[in-house]
Amino acid sequence: MLIEQWLEPLQRLLEAGGSVLVVLAVLAVVLFSMALERWWYYRVTWRMARRSLVKRWAAREDHRSWSARTLRQVWADELIMRLRRPLPWLKLLVALCPLFGLLGTVTGMITVFDSLTLSETHQARAMADGVARATLPTLTGMAVAVVGLLFISRLEHVIRREDQRLHDRLARAVEDTHA
Amino acid sequence: MTLRQRLNAMALSCLVGISGAALSVATASAQDEPLTSLREAREAAEMRDQTRLSELLDDRQALETALEDAREANQQAQQEQEALAAQRNEQQALQQELDARQAEQGEDFDRILDALARHSTELRESLSGSWINLGETELPPRLDGVDVLEGRHIEQLFDRLMALTAKTATIEKQQAPVADADGVIETRDVIRLGDFAAFTQRDLLERDEGDSTLTVAPRTPPEVADILSAFFQGETRQVAIDPTQGQVLAALAQQPSLLERFHQGGAVGYVVVALGLFGLLVALLQYIYLLGVTLKVRRQRRQLDKLQEDNPLGRVLLRFYSLDNHQAPEALEARLDEAVLAELPRLERGQPIVKLLAAVAPLLGLLGTVTGMIVTFQSITVFGTGDPQLMAGGISQALVTTVLGLVTAVPLLFAQTALAGRSRQLSNIVEGQASATLAEHLESRSPYQPHTVNRDADRAMA
Numbered sequence: 001m002l003i004e005q006w007l008e009p010l011q012r013l014l015e016a017g018g019s020v021l022v023v024l025a026v027l028a029v030v031l032f033s034m035a036l037e038r039w040w041y042y043r044v045t046w047r048m049a050r051r052s053l054v055k056r057w058a059a060r061e062d063h064r065s066w067s068a069r070t071l072r073q074v075w076a077d078e079l080i081m082r083l084r085r086p087l088p089w090l091k092l093l094v095a096l097c098p099l100f101g102l103l104g105t106v107t108g109m110i111t112v113f114d115s116l117t118l119s120e121t122h123q124a125r126a127m128a129d130g131v132a133r134a135t136l137p138t139l140t141g142m143a144v145a146v147v148g149l150l151f152i153s154r155l156e157h158v159i160r161r162e163d164q165r166l167h168d169r170l171a172r173a174v175e176d177t178h179a
Numbered sequence: 180m181t182l183r184q185r186l187n188a189m190a191l192s193c194l195v196g197i198s199g200a201a202l203s204v205a206t207a208s209a210q211d212e213p214l215t216s217l218r219e220a221r222e223a224a225e226m227r228d229q230t231r232l233s234e235l236l237d238d239r240q241a242l243e244t245a246l247e248d249a250r251e252a253n254q255q256a257q258q259e260q261e262a263l264a265a266q267r268n269e270q271q272a273l274q275q276e277l278d279a280r281q282a283e284q285g286e287d288f289d290r291i292l293d294a295l296a297r298h299s300t301e302l303r304e305s306l307s308g309s310w311i312n313l314g315e316t317e318l319p320p321r322l323d324g325v326d327v328l329e330g331r332h333i334e335q336l337f338d339r340l341m342a343l344t345a346k347t348a349t350i351e352k353q354q355a356p357v358a359d360a361d362g363v364i365e366t367r368d369v370i371r372l373g374d375f376a377a378f379t380q381r382d383l384l385e386r387d388e389g390d391s392t393l394t395v396a397p398r399t400p401p402e403v404a405d406i407l408s409a410f411f412q413g414e415t416r417q418v419a420i421d422p423t424q425g426q427v428l429a430a431l432a433q434q435p436s437l438l439e440r441f442h443q444g445g446a447v448g449y450v451v452v453a454l455g456l457f458g459l460l461v462a463l464l465q466y467i468y469l470l471g472v473t474l475k476v477r478r479q480r481r482q483l484d485k486l487q488e489d490n491p492l493g494r495v496l497l498r499f500y501s502l503d504n505h506q507a508p509e510a511l512e513a514r515l516d517e518a519v520l521a522e523l524p525r526l527e528r529g530q531p532i533v534k535l536l537a538a539v540a541p542l543l544g545l546l547g548t549v550t551g552m553i554v555t556f557q558s559i560t561v562f563g564t565g566d567p568q569l570m571a572g573g574i575s576q577a578l579v580t581t582v583l584g585l586v587t588a589v590p591l592l593f594a595q596t597a598l599a600g601r602s603r604q605l606s607n608i609v610e611g612q613a614s615a616t617l618a619e620h621l622e623s624r625s626p627y628q629p630h631t632v633n634r635d636a637d638r639a640m641a
Binding site for chain 2: 096100102110113
């Protein structure tokens with residue numbers, strides 16, 4: 001009962017906005033769950049992986065030769081790549097949001113013109129339904145895209161910082177073992 | 180004396196007439212006889228007439244009786260004339276009385292009669308296309324030809340109206356000839372729902388104004404058809420009606436299907452979709468190729484001691500092992516990079532075209548929008564803004580091409596991301612593995628020899 005009450009505005013929104021809103025909602029859910037997954041990965045898995053890499057690097061005897069530096073670079077790149085892997089997909093989803101918003105707008109416009117053709121009279125009421133259908137998806141698409149952009153810029157920032165920090169940690173680990 | 184003279188004259192003229200008749204008979208009968216016999220006959224007839232005249236003049240008694248008869252007839256006629264005049268006076272009086280009464284009340288009755296006649300005609304017209312006269316219902320009587328209003332006219336109109344009103348509240352099943360979409364007329368079971376609708380087992384019906392034949396509605400939506408057939412079989416009490424008397428049905432018939440919408444896009448729409456399909460095909464082929472390469476690279480990494488030519492990693496490593504090993508590490512790295520770089524184009528093949536098409540599709544959609552707008556404005560120039568239906572063609576072209584452009588761009592973007600992700604992953608693996616191999620190689624040359632590097636590198640890649 002309570003859930004129905006809570007869901008009612010959502011249902012009305014979907015009725016007003018048409019099926020494109022459903023697609024946008026799915027898109028938003030995927031986008032946010034991916035962002036959440038990244039956050040979880042960064043908080044838990046990433047730290048463990050970083051620690052084990054630092055340990056492995058420190059366990060090596062040779063740290064200064066060219067080959068050692070190459071290996072360090074390869075390992076660090078590998079780890080950073082794992083952190084970066086879903087970024088293109090996040091970017092894709094963010095790019096899709098305005099596209100779908102526009103799609104909803106255009107289909108809504110088609111609804112408007114259909115109702116215009118059918119009703120023949122210049123009734124504002126006949127158009128109102130289609131106008132809601134035209135404007136709501138754009139609004140939703142923009143909103144989701146903006147939030148997604150925030151996620152992306154934050155993630156990129158994290159990746160850049162972690163790249164530097166990883167190298168710092170590796171260098172410091174060597175200093176500690178040699179000291 | 181005057182009477183006598185008149186009678187004589189009458190008799191004479193009578194005789195002349197007879198002789199004329201005889202003459203004509205004689206001429207008719209003697210047409211082919213000689214002229215002499217004709218004259219003889221005429222003379223004989225004249226002689227006979229003379230004798231008859233003299234006989235009549237001599238017979239006085241006969242003349243007297245004839246005169247008496249004539250007098251009697253005259254008297255009778257005079258009596259008759261008097262009676263008729265009396266009757267006429269009587270009727271004139273009656274007419275005056277009636278005129279007076281009509282002048283007193285007639286105007287009101289005329290007005291009522293006019294209103295009744297008008298209403299009955301209007302009713303007949305408005306009911307001609309209605310569902311309630313589907314069976315053998317009688318419409319209200321026509322009152323146009325009636326001169327004088329009578330009570331039964333009002334009663335008839337009222338009764339019919341009541342009967343029709345009662346009929347709007349009933350649901351009837353009956354048999355009626357129905358024309359289907361091909362124009363074949365068959366007698367089918369029809370359910371009539373009051374004044375709202377009539378339908379057969381699967382189709383809503385419509386009828387033309389004034390024409391009594393039923394036709395199947397051009398497009399009955401499938402869900403409505405399901406409801407109707409369920410109602411027909413008595414499984415449900417739910418039923419679909421068109422409360423606008425056929426307007427919604429007409430609208431449904433006008434509403435284009437998805438395929439028709441696609442065709443509304445016109446040439447631009449076709450181009451957009453064709454480009455999109457081409458891009459998707461390219462992306463699919465390249466992705467299948469990349470999947471194969473991934474499998475081969477994975478197998479290669481499991482057995483690094485058995486290098487094979489069929490994958491980029493194997494090729495790069497073979498190239499590396501074929502090099503002169505005693506070079507500076509920087510030179511070796513440069514060679515290695517070169518080998519990796521040579522592998523990249525094959526991995527990144529197809530990506531530019533998919534990316535280009537993904538960018539071009541919305542642009543082409545925009546192009547279609549603009550051309551559709553041009554069509555719209557041309558139609559406005561020609562026909563004016565009065566009828567929005569005339570503009571609808573151009574507008575739907577404009578909107579449909581935009582939709583097609585966007586819908587085409589979405590899968591292309593997906594494909595491009597998938598391609599880029601996989602090719603990047605592959606190139607990273609090749610590059611990393613090659614670098615690791617180089618490092619291992621160099622370390623095996625150097626004084627301290629940790630032989631674990633290879634396994635380390637493997638673990639790092641895994």
